[in-house]
Amino acid sequence: MSSQIKKIHQQLVSKEITCTAFVQAKLDLLKQNSHNTVNALLDDIALGLAKNVDDKIAKGEKIGLLEGIPFGIKDVYMLQGTYTTASSNLLKKYKSSYTATAIQKLLDAGAIPLVKENCDSFGHGSSSENTIFGAVKNAVNPDLVGGGSSGGSAVNVAKDYTVFSIGGDTGGSIRQPAGYNKVYGLKPTYGRISRYGLMAYASSTDCVGPIAKSIEDIKIILNEISGKDVKDQTTYTSELISDETKNDVKSVGYFKSFIETDAISKEIKDDFLATLDKIKSKGIEVKELDFFDADILVSTYYTLAMAETASNLSRLDGTNYGDRVEGENLKDTYSITRSEKFSEETKRRIVGGNQVLSQGFSDEIYLKAQNLRDQISARFSKDFEAVDIILSPVTPQDPPKIGDSLNNPLAMYLSDAYTVGFSLGELPTLTIPKGTNTGLQITADKKNDAEVLHFANFLNDIL
Structure with missing residues (x-):
């Protein structure tokens, strides 16, 4: 699919549509939707910004490419003055006092936020x-x-309720729902986009990323929100990705263990x-790679992620943030608040994280996971000396029925x-809705996000 952002921009500039009418139509769809994607509609904000865009166009002023483009925000991002609940009982009445860097960059570019989107509580x-x-x-x-x-972010894009959405990816939380709903979803190189204003799940892997219906739109959004941020010391200065679509990939690898x-x-x-065979037929070398078994990857990831979430969520006790349930004393208040207000899955991850960090277990479990992570990273570096791109399925199975995962x-x-x-x-990794029923993942070495997008364009042409 071609760029929706560019198409809507041209319609606005040529006065084929008004921004107010377009935004109102999207809000109406979100109100009527039965997919449980909406945590809060941002009607007043959206319509106010849309009027500003229409006023500029009426005066003959130029508007930017993203100006007037409506988008959705996963409900783990701060947007000043709006409810930011993380889909949790604990924060259901919490209002943001500031705005996340990535969201602010979009606002500065004139994009219009429509909705805070439903998701797993705290990303769990x-x-x-x-x-x-x-x-x-x-x-x-x-x-x-x-x-x-x-999930709410991916479904809203797939159903055309939003033009694009900003999701969050810690271990696949953009890529997997993008694959399930047949849209594009990017986890950029860690540090390319500021995490400031994103509620932390596992800080060492949390990434901000876009979900959209075309590679071109992914690129436009990525260019807008990337860059160094003094509020996030893990960020780095990155170059803009050009409009070039030429594919320079000579070799593709895949993991035999997958x-x-x-x-x-x-x-x-x-x-x-079958997809690998089509790639071979275009003269690209396909190499089988040895890698860690999937169960080792899952064990390593969840050991570290649970440890980090236990640490990150220790601040949520009803004292400074969120609903508070009073007990007989302060200790009871903390205990009751967290027991009653956190979801079962969040409590499971906090307990697991505290376990692996506790005395007697940290050396045996947590430090071992850290060591395995270093080995995994080193193996990737070795693999990218042999191939330009790694291709993989997004998931091993089709989406489950509602209720099965719980x-x-x-x-x-x-x-x-x-x-x-x-x-x-x-690593930068993009899900594209091609190749398998839940899509394909395209991965390149660190900071090679442009190569991922260029190869995705190539796959779009041959699949």
């Missing part, structure tokens, strides 16, 4: 069922999950191998088997 989940607002329903089949944790496993469905395996948390964790490794490696 792979199905967008762990939420006080009701399970997000898949855009293609509402009996299936929308994916997680950025394909030669009973965990992958026959359909996804066959489709993936009854089987282990299966939910294992659904992240093909995404978490790239998070641990801090």
Whole structure:
């Protein structure tokens, strides 16, 4: 699909549509939708900004490419004066006192926020069922999950309720729901986009990223929100990605361990191998790579992620943030508040994180996971000496039915088997809705986000 952003921009400039009418139509769709994607509509903000755009056009003033383009925000990002709930009971009445850097950059470019989007509470989940607002329903089949944790964001894009959305990816939370709902979703190189104003889940892998219906729109948004931020010391200065679509990839690798496993469905395996054959037919070398087994990747990721979430969420005790449930004393107040207000999945991750960080276990579990992470990163560096791009399925199975993941948390964790490794490696990875029923992941070495997008354009042409 061609760029929706450029198409809408041209319609606005030529006065074929008004920004107010266009934004109102999107708000009406969001109000009527039955996929549980909405945590809060931003009607007043959106219509006020839309009027400003119409006034500029009426005066003959130029507008920027993103000016007047409506977008959605996963409900883990701060937007000053709006409810930012993280889909949790604890923060259901919390209002942001500031705005996240990535969101502010979009506002500065004139983009219009429409909605705070439903997601797994604090990003804890792979199905967008762990939420006080009701399970997000898949855009293609509402009996299936929308994916997680950025499920509401992916479904809104897929259903054209928003032109694009800003999700958050810690271990696959943009890429997996993008695959489930047949749209594009990018986890950029760690540090390319500021995390300031994003509620922390696992700080060492949290990434801000766009979800859209075209590679061109992913590029436009990525260029706008990337860059160094003094408020996030992990960020770096990055170059703009050009409009060039030429593919310079000479070799593609894939992980044998991802394909030669009973965990992958026959359909996804066959489709993936057929995709590799099409790539070979275009003169690109395809190499089989040895890598860690998926269960090692999942174990390493969740050990570190649970440890970090236990630390990050220790501040949420009802004293400074969120609802407070009074006990007989301060200790009881903390205990009751956190017990009653956190979801079961969040409590599971906090308990697991405290366990691996506790005396007697940290050396045996946490430090071992840290060591494995270093080995995983080193293996990626070695692999990218042999190939330009790594291609993989997004998930080993199709989306589950709503309710199945809640009854089987282990299966939910294992659904992240093909995404978490790239998070641990801090690598840029894009989901495209081609190649298998839940899409393909395109991964390049660190800071090679442009190469990922260029190869995605090439795959779009041949698949």
